[in-house]
Amino acid sequence: MKIPFTKMHGLGNNYIYIDLFQTELPENRLSELAINMSNQNTGIGSDGMILIHPAEKADVGMRIFNKDGSEGMNCGNGLRCTAKYAYETGIVDKKEFTIQTKANIVRATVKENNEQKVNEVTIDMGAPILQREQIPMLGEAGTTVINEPFKVADKTLHVTAVSMGNPHVITMVDAIDDAPLTTLGPVIEKDERFPEGVNTEFIEVVSDEEIHFRVWERGSGVTEACGTGACAAVVAATLNKKVTKGKKIVVHLAGGDLIIEWREDDHIWMTGGAEIIASGIFYA
Ligand SMILES: N[C@H](CCC[C@H](N)C(=O)O)C(=O)O
Numbered sequence: 659m660k661i662p663f664t665k666m667h668g669l670g671n672n673y674i675y676i677d678l679f680q681t682e683l684p685e686n687r688l689s690e691l692a693i694n695m696s697n698q699n700t701g702i703g704s705d706g707m708i709l710i711h712p713a714e715k716a717d718v719g720m721r722i723f724n725k726d727g728s729e730g731m732n733c734g735n736g737l738r739c740t741a742k743y744a745y746e747t748g749i750v751d752k753k754e755f756t757i758q759t760k761a762n763i764v765r766a767t768v769k770e771n772n773e774q775k776v777n778e779v780t781i782d783m784g785a786p787i788l789q790r791e792q793i794p795m796l797g798e799a800g801t802t803v804i805n806e807p808f809k810v811a812d813k814t815l816h817v818t819a820v821s822m823g824n825p826h827v828i829t830m831v832d833a834i835d836d837a838p839l840t841t842l843g844p845v846i847e848k849d850e851r852f853p854e855g856v857n858t859e860f861i862e863v864v865s866d867e868e869i870h871f872r873v874w875e876r877g878s879g880v881t882e883a884c885g886t887g888a889c890a891a892v893v894a895a896t897l898n899k900k901v902t903k904g905k906k907i908v909v910h911l912a913g914g915d916l917i918i919e920w921r922e923d924d925h926i927w928m929t930g931g932a933e934i935i936a937s938g939i940f941y942a
Pocket residue numbers: 671722724729730731732733734735736824825857875876877878881883884885886887
């Protein structure tokens with residue numbers, strides 16, 4: 659099978675994008691294709707695969723598959739790259755449009771430079787989900803998870819859980835470089851208290867408008883950036899009264915910065931870049 663692809667990244671969080679307006683893929687091979695395309699040695703190499711597809715209730719649709727073949731529900735960096743691709747290839751002919759994910763429908767706004775290339779995308783990611791059972795996380799239904807003691811391995815973390823359509827658990831640390839990302843990330847990802855797994859973030863709050871951020875992603879491990887994770891991190895820092903709700907928060911991820919706002923309408927707004935790396939044919 660010859661599959662045309664475009665490799666794109668948002669702050670280094672890179673995926674292989676397949677345009678299903680132009681090509682078809684068998685549903686029963688998507689997980690296998692995501693694993694094979696993501697493989698650094700025998701594939702193209704990426705954090706996963708993203709499908710850009712016709713959507714019933716939005717201008718364009720997006721599905722994300724992690725490196726391990728599991729399907730995620732949402733992807734912030736993927737949404738910005740999908741928006742750039744959809745605008746530049748003419749799937750959409752306007753600068754504001756909607757994108758449907760498995761989790762929800764979001765609104766994208768693209769900005770272009772003087773060469774008609776999209777160099778910045780803002781996404782209204784909708785409202786965060788805080789009810790424990792909707793993260794999902796085990797424990798008393800109807801409660802939220804804010805600065806809750808969480809025993810794991812030989813440590814007791816204090817965690818805050820937030821869903822942006824996909825699950826995130828955030829721990830505040832004093833120094834981001836000391837965060838136990840690669841030791842605890844994989845353990846927490848598979849912890850039974852998260853029945854659907856979880857994306858694990860560690861953040862160091864620098865001021866009431868600036869955060870350092872690192873992530874261990876469910877199904878992909880350490881990535882350079884996670885857009886939904888950055889949104890969840892700002893929600894967690896706000897709920898813990900470390901940053902001010904309504905302010906533009908600069909989130910410093912390993913691969914670059916995102917501007918995240920938790921606005922009075924309760925929606926999270928994410929602004930950042932999106933880049934095309936390469937395009938070609940994948941021989942499956
Ligand atoms: N990198 C993505 C998140 C992927 C989430 C995926 N790892 C999962 O929820 O299973 C982002 O920019 O939001």
